[in-house]
Amino acid sequence: MQDTKPTNDVQAQILEAFNSRHATKVFDPTRKISDDEFNTILEAARLSPSSFGFEPWQILVVQSPEKRELFREFSWGANGAFNGTAGQLGTASHFVIFLAHTDATMKHNSEYQQQHMREVKQLPEEVIGFINQAFQKFQEHDFKIEGTQQITEWSARQAYIALGNVMTAAALLGIDSCPIEGFEMDKTIDVLEEHFGVDPTIYKPAVMVALGYRQDEPPFAKTRREMDQIVSWF
Numbered sequence: 279m280q281d282t283k284p285t286n287d288v289q290a291q292i293l294e295a296f297n298s299r300h301a302t303k304v305f306d307p308t309r310k311i312s313d314d315e316f317n318t319i320l321e322a323a324r325l326s327p328s329s330f331g332f333e334p335w336q337i338l339v340v341q342s343p344e345k346r347e348l349f350r351e352f353s354w355g356a357n358g359a360f361n362g363t364a365g366q367l368g369t370a371s372h373f374v375i376f377l378a379h380t381d382a383t384m385k386h387n388s389e390y391q392q393q394h395m396r397e398v399k400q401l402p403e404e405v406i407g408f409i410n411q412a413f414q415k416f417q418e419h420d421f422k423i424e425g426t427q428q429i430t431e432w433s434a435r436q437a438y439i440a441l442g443n444v445m446t447a448a449a450l451l452g453i454d455s456c457p458i459e460g461f462e463m464d465k466t467i468d469v470l471e472e473h474f475g476v477d478p479t480i481y482k483p484a485v486m487v488a489l490g491y492r493q494d495e496p497p498f499a500k501t502r503r504e505m506d507q508i509v510s511w512f
């Protein structure tokens with residue numbers, strides 16, 4: 279369904295990657311992504327933009343088959359139950375979980391933010407003071423993002439930008455992926471706390487992504503609304 283006609287090589291590569299990317303249900307379990315290419319994919323996440331530059335995400339790469347199995351029973355979007363396969367959990371070369379920071383670190387003026395602005399962004403104190411004020415206004419007044427749930431969801435929105443970049447970087451490398459929201463939140467939080475040492479007061483799962491090489495071609499051609507159905511020009 280390649281509607282837009284590319285006029286240069288980069289356009290052609292981008293369109294080819296986006297058209298061939300599909301939500302891969304079963305990966306070829308014998309094919310592994312090289313360390314080198316997986317590092318490039320992780321760089322796409324690390325270098326992703328985030329609101330105020332706070333990078334409110336953590337990334338877990340779950341390679342142990344035993345650890346992946348801990349999610350199987352309640353991860354209906356990744357366990358292959360619907361098609362009688364081992365699913366993405368059992369076949370992906372790499373399995374990634376994005377965690378979103380909660381209000382423990384993402385409420386305005388948090389210690390994490392101060393340290394991040396000083397040590398990572400290396401901002402001068404007066405700029406840090408300005409950003410603290412701006413971020414407080416953003417949370418309390420502009421977007422009205424308050425309380426654990428809303429702040430964690432805001433963090434998850436930032437994590438989804440990194441997710442998108444991961445999938446695009448992978449597609450450009452000819453690597454398949456599947457984003458995954460098909461899991462029970464409460465049980466995932468429990469497994470992450472018990473078996474991965476993730477403190478749920480600081481991090482909550484946002485989204486998962488499986489990566490590898492497709493076992494089969496997608497059963498259906500890609501479908502999307504037409505451009506003029508989704509874009510309005512003014």
Ligand SMILES: Cc1cc2nc3c(=O)[nH]c(=O)nc-3n(C[C@H](O)[C@H](O)[C@H](O)COP(=O)(O)O)c2cc1C
Nearest residue numbers: 299300301303355356456457458459460461485500
């Ligand atoms: C945030 C998000 C969560 C998704 N969760 C799942 C999932 O749990 N399992 C799955 O097989 N596909 C999942 N998908 C894939 C979508 O169903 C798929 O992207 C959509 O139907 C369009 O198909 P395409 O990606 O193959 O073009 C998810 C997609 C997104 C963006």
